[in-house]
Amino acid sequence: MATHLDLEEQEQLDQLKHFWNQWGTPITSVLVVVLGSFAAWNGWQLWQQRQAEQAAALADAVTVAIESQDQGRVALAFEALKNEYGSTVQASQAALQVAKSAEAAHKSDTAKAALQWAADHAEDPGYQAAAKLRLAALHVEAKDYDAAAAVLQGAIxxxxxxxxxxxxxxxxxxxxxxxxxxxxxxxxxxxxxxxxxxxxxxxxxxxxxxxxxxxxxxx
Incomplete structure (x- = not known):
């Protein structure tokens, strides 16, 4: 009986070796691709989350600087936010905040620069449209009608x-x-x-x- 079982086990082992010799490499390749894709997806998600958190921290710094009316700190924080996280929603929101603060401080050029940046770089169409409309209004106030028309005739x-x-x-x-x-x-x-x-x-x-x-x- 023991010999019969040993023969069956040996036969199964031989079949398994044959199967693995034939399909082992393709199976391993597929597993590597699947596991690699899963790891890459998790890494991308973590990177996205980290980007959002860091962008939010810089956006908060912009808000705090605006509330304290420290235009120097506003400029520094906003510049860092644009350079490092310019594609985020937080950067577009901060641009509109900076423009509003600059308008209140009668710094039209600063406001125009912030709105122009948002008009050119905001990925959210709502923020882009808001930036263009406000920028055109500033040009109209300055009686620069050609500049206002150019802003409004761009893609929207x-x-x-x-x-x-x-x-x-x-x-x-x-x-x-x-x-x-x-x-x-x-x-x-x-x-x-x-x-x-x-x-x-x-x-x-x-x-x-x-x-x-x-x-x-x-x-």
């Missing part, structure tokens, strides 16, 4: 295009470009939700320029 996420076109219409009017202003207002009018009160304001602007508007009837 579709969901914010109506607001940008409305602001562009205002700038074009100030430049004396009535027909171009009408075209911009019409784009805004067509893209805005008819239920929004803001759309009525755009309609008033068109009416003032001699262009009739009609509101689609609700079904």
């Amino acid at each position: 996420a579709p969901e914010f295009n109506a607001l940008v076109q409305d602001r562009l219409g205002d700038v074009l009017q100030l430049q004396g470009k009535t027909q171009e202003a009408i075209a911009a207002y019409q784009q805004a009018w067509q893209q805005l939700d008819p239920r929004l009160e803001y759309r009525a304001l755009v309609g008033f602007k068109l009416n003032a320029l001699g262009v009739a508007t009609t509101t689609p009837q609700a079904s």
